[in-house]
Amino acid sequence: METEAVMQHLGLVCVSFIFTAIFGLLLGIIGYNFKRTRFIILWFVDILQTIPVLALLGIIMIFFGATFRTVVIGIVLYSLLPVVRNTIVGLEQIDPAIREAAIGMGMTKRQRLYKIEFPLAFPIIFTGLKISVITSIGIAVFGAVVGGGGLGYTINRAIMIQDGNTLFKATLALVLMSLAFDLIMGLIEKKLDYSKRRGSV
Amino acid sequence: MIEFKNVKKAYQDNVVIEDLSFTINDGEFVCIIGPSGCGKTTTLKMINRLHKVNGGEILIDGTNINDIDVNELRKSIGYVIQHIGLFPNMNVKQNISVVPTLLKWSKDKIDLRIKELMKMINMPFDEFAYKYPNELSGGQQQRVGVLRALAANPNIILMDEPFGALDPITRDVLQDELRNIHDQLKKTIIFVTHDMDEAVKMADRILFLDGGKILQYATPEEMLKNPGTPLIREFLGKISYDYNASDLTCEDVMRKRVYTVYNKERTLKCTSIMKQRDVASLVVVDHNNRYLGIIRIEDIKSEGVPGETIEKLIRKEDITVLINSNARDAFSELEKDNKEYLVVLKRDRQVAGIITRSSMAKALASLIWGENDV
Ligand SMILES: Nc1ncnc2c1ncn2[C@@H]1O[C@H](COP(=O)(O)OP(=O)(O)OP(=O)(O)O)[C@@H](O)[C@H]1O
Numbered sequence: 001m002e003t004e005a006v007m008q009h010l011g012l013v014c015v016s017f018i019f020t021a022i023f024g025l026l027l028g029i030i031g032y033n034f035k036r037t038r039f040i041i042l043w044f045v046d047i048l049q050t051i052p053v054l055a056l057l058g059i060i061m062i063f064f065g066a067t068f069r070t071v072v073i074g075i076v077l078y079s080l081l082p083v084v085r086n087t088i089v090g091l092e093q094i095d096p097a098i099r100e101a102a103i104g105m106g107m108t109k110r111q112r113l114y115k116i117e118f119p120l121a122f123p124i125i126f127t128g129l130k131i132s133v134i135t136s137i138g139i140a141v142f143g144a145v146v147g148g149g150g151l152g153y154t155i156n157r158a159i160m161i162q163d164g165n166t167l168f169k170a171t172l173a174l175v176l177m178s179l180a181f182d183l184i185m186g187l188i189e190k191k192l193d194y195s196k197r198r199g200s201v
Numbered sequence: 202m203i204e205f206k207n208v209k210k211a212y213q214d215n216v217v218i219e220d221l222s223f224t225i226n227d228g229e230f231v232c233i234i235g236p237s238g239c240g241k242t243t244t245l246k247m248i249n250r251l252h253k254v255n256g257g258e259i260l261i262d263g264t265n266i267n268d269i270d271v272n273e274l275r276k277s278i279g280y281v282i283q284h285i286g287l288f289p290n291m292n293v294k295q296n297i298s299v300v301p302t303l304l305k306w307s308k309d310k311i312d313l314r315i316k317e318l319m320k321m322i323n324m325p326f327d328e329f330a331y332k333y334p335n336e337l338s339g340g341q342q343q344r345v346g347v348l349r350a351l352a353a354n355p356n357i358i359l360m361d362e363p364f365g366a367l368d369p370i371t372r373d374v375l376q377d378e379l380r381n382i383h384d385q386l387k388k389t390i391i392f393v394t395h396d397m398d399e400a401v402k403m404a405d406r407i408l409f410l411d412g413g414k415i416l417q418y419a420t421p422e423e424m425l426k427n428p429g430t431p432l433i434r435e436f437l438g439k440i441s442y443d444y445n446a447s448d449l450t451c452e453d454v455m456r457k458r459v460y461t462v463y464n465k466e467r468t469l470k471c472t473s474i475m476k477q478r479d480v481a482s483l484v485v486v487d488h489n490n491r492y493l494g495i496i497r498i499e500d501i502k503s504e505g506v507p508g509e510t511i512e513k514l515i516r517k518e519d520i521t522v523l524i525n526s527n528a529r530d531a532f533s534e535l536e537k538d539n540k541e542y543l544v545v546l547k548r549d550r551q552v553a554g555i556i557t558r559s560s561m562a563k564a565l566a567s568l569i570w571g572e573n574d575v
């Protein structure tokens with residue numbers, strides 16, 4: 001029963017993560033490449049975060065009903081900001097000399113992006129992804145209200161029937177989940193940093 | 202051949218270059234120099250179209266660069282920047298192979314090329330190929346930067362103060378290496394610097410810019426001899442002819458004042474010149490100042506008839522050297538049979554000067570202590 005809830009919760013987080021990564025990177029790269037869209041994109045993902053989670057889920061539920069899909073959409077919208085922002089920041093902080101070298105060597109915009117800029121920005125982008133995953137673990141709890149299941153459902157029911165034991169276990173599971181993601185992704189994050197990966201000059 | 206024809210460049214309303222025309226020949230090493238903000242970088246970057254030309258045209262081998270696809274153009278021109286700009290996410294091998302990869306060279310061809318390049322500058326492939334830029338010293342990084350520019354074998358290489366950030370000793374080594382590479386590969390190199398020493402050392406020709414205009418475009422020797430303007434003179438500053446001893450020619454070590462006599466001169470006149478100058482022999486020349494031989498005081502004493510010309514007494518001694526031959530050879534010639542002096546001749550056998558032990562010593566001393574007049 002509880003492992004099932006944990007798996008369900010993880011399922012929500014993972015499925016959402018895939019969409020967050022895809023849309024977040026896409027929006028970030030668009031924002032980076034087209035300066036005029038940058039402001040609008042950042043403003044949009046920022047606004048999304050200011051809407052209370054339950055209100056956001058409620059609005060989405062109007063269109064998609066109380067389903068798994070509604071929860072995923074909610075989580076994605078809510079956790080886009082760190083990915084989009086870090087993608088833009090990560091791409092922008094690249095040493096202009098490196099960018100100029102790449103241009104001067106005759107790389108097209110796309111070649112520059114996937115050979116140079118994206119790899120160099122990836123450590124920062126990855127940090128954004130990490131933040132967004134951990135955020136989404138928390139958001140997914142609210143998903144129970146609109147039919148998402150997962151640990152949110154377990155917690156709601158435990159509160160209703162005043163089952164302190166289950167409540168404690170479910171909360172502990174959430175905390176451990178967050179810590180585990182933070183730890184594992186944090187380790188990967190450190191490995192990614194080119195400037196620190198090998199002995200410095 | 203690269204031709205600038207009435208090139209104009211403005212950043213918004215700020216006209217940086219008004220009307221710039223010059224030519225760079227194939228295989229030439231041209232240094233662009235001038236005060237900060239004079240347009241050196243702008244001039245360089247217009248060649249690979251990092252900056253757009255606002256008027257006039259730039260031709261490479263007769264083709265307007267605007268008629269060439271911009272990325273094709275850039276792939277065909279090597280580019281090295283001051284900040285090195287190696288890609289930190291790539292190792293040495295990957296960095297060098299960027300352009301060959303863009304040009305879709307085969308793996309084997311790229312590998313071969315990289316090994317060949319790394320051999321040229323003494324960076325053993327096995328030791329360095331898989332290192333990342335942050336594991337290299339500044340000098341090593343810029344060596345890789347230079348190799349990266351050379352990788353796809355471009356005919357033209359642009360360099361913007363490539364050694365500006367290096368310490369003087371490393372810079373010196375890299376300058377030598379680059380000059381060597383140039384002499385071996387005969388690439389056209391356009392090299393921006395603000396260091397006149399560097400320009401004089403490296404360049405075949407120096408393009409001196411000020412305010413987007415050419416003040417002088419000349420060989421280093423010419424510029425040193427005849428600085429076009431006071432500003433250039435100031436830039437040349439205290440550069441004296443900074444030759445290595447092994448580069449010295451006879452011209453550098455000779456004394457220009459030679460005591461010569463005309464071959465129809467009378468013996469009496471000769472002895473009086475010898476007495477006056479305190480020398481035991483004179484150089485004999487014809488009416489065109491061409492070398493005929495020497496005349497010695499002993500010969501006049503033993504065989505000379507007062508009132509006669511010296512013609513019969515002239516010794517056609519083989520003590521001549523050509524003006525542009527190496528000073529070291531002259532020195533060993535002087536040492537052989539312990540000669541008193543050597544007569545330095547121009548190509549047409551006109552007497553240009555004389556080398557004695559003391560003129561040699563003075564030249565070497567000025568090289569060491571930096572005095573200019575020999
Ligand atoms: N991107 C730019 N936008 C506007 N003005 C520029 C730009 N680049 C250069 N300039 C101006 O053009 C002039 C020439 O600049 P350039 O960089 O070619 O000089 P430089 O000779 O390379 O100088 P330095 O020795 O300092 O590198 C300067 O007055 C500079 O302020």
Ligand SMILES: [Mg+2]
Pocket residue numbers: 241242243
């Ligand atoms: Mg410059």
